[in-house]
Amino acid sequence: MAEYSGWIIRNGHITANKFTELFDMLQNAARKSGLEVKLVKHHELVPVIENGSPVLKGKYSNEKPDFILFWDKDVRLARHLENMGFRLYNSAQAIENCDDKSLTHQVLSKYGISMPKTITSPLLFPNCDLTDFTFYQYVEEELGYPFVMKEVYGSFGMQVYLVRNHSEFMEKVNQLKHKPHVYQEFIQSSSGKDIRLHVVGDEVVATMMRKSESDFRANVTNGGKMYQYTPTEEQAALAVKSAKLLGADFAGVDLLFGENDEPIICEVNSNAHMKNILSCTGIDVSEFIMDYIYKDLEAKR
Incomplete structure (x- = not known):
């Protein structure tokens, strides 16, 4: 037993x-x-x-x-x-920190973590409508076009949109006005390309690069391809630090490539899927998670 x-x-x-x-x-x-x-x-x-x-x-x-x-x-x-x-x-707080994309960036912003410029949408109650568009003028001035809009809850690259001009922006504002979302700087140097690092405890246990030739999102669900990848020390350190600051025992951390390939946090997933990384690398992240749990339970006896 x-x-x-x-x-x-x-x-x-x-x-x-x-x-x-x-x-x-x-x-x-x-x-x-x-x-x-x-x-x-x-x-x-x-x-x-x-x-x-x-x-x-x-x-x-x-x-x-x-x-x-x-x-x-x-x-x-x-x-x-x-x-x-x-x-x-993971803990309830870690799950909440990761699941809400606006909260992810707010928590990490206290520690100088590299991430895209991010603006949180104003709250609009369901029984209300927009009467003043001044806020959105500031968004345009701060970010310029194109920029990214993301619903704060979403997975597999869904609920993420590239906004190219004012007309598209107003269309999305009207569509998402009652849903919490963020506006983010578009990292052109990482368009259609990112890396997924699986962090367990204090280490990165598996990594892959994702690339898409047809979409600004690199997610495999949206047609991206997977490639084996060895992270740099800087990339691995940023992934581990971000997961720990969010309180996660384990996480899937998505990094973008800056202008000079400097790593930039995109998202952190508290319960990232592991089948794709297994297919790409042959590494079963679930084994690392369960080993981590066993060792943690032993340490707390």
Whole structure:
């Protein structure tokens, strides 16, 4: 019997193969690391605040896992579990910091991390409409054209748009006005090219370059190609530092190439997919994650 038992919490409403394959990888890696894990759907856990204290009701209410690998973005559930005393990998705060792209840049901005010039959209309540466009004039003056608009919640390069002129800008403003989003400087030197570095603990364990000949986004989902890549010391150091500042035990860090190839933070993903990096490099990042969890549990005994 394994020394430690835990849960892998996933979103129970997502059934696509690329997610189920991912959870198979994590379960297999856990067994190799001497961990016993159970796959738990997030909606099977009923977080209740009762008599002023957090408790769990439902299917697993009587279980007490030694650890929880939280592979979802339901930060409210994650925080509830932490309030009950469970150790989560990643923490609720790390997931929130990474999932909200505006928050990612705000947290990192306290530490002088290299990133594109970024402007956060103003809040517009759903029952309101725009009456003053002065803010958007400042965006145009600050960034010039083209620039990038990103919804703060999104994955696989989706919800990311290149804005080339005023007409396109106003069209996107109207489309996204009730959704939180950011406006970012377009890094021309990295158009259609970036690198994904998987960080676990204090090290980069796998890296690949992504290139697209047809899109400013390099994501494989959007047609980008994968290439093996050895990061420079500067790139690896920036990826590790950024993941740690965001509080992540592990993360997929996306870096852009500046004018002189200086690394620039694009995004940090708290639960990055690992199938593509495995196909590209032959490295199973899930094994590093599970080894990290086992060693961390041992260190805290």
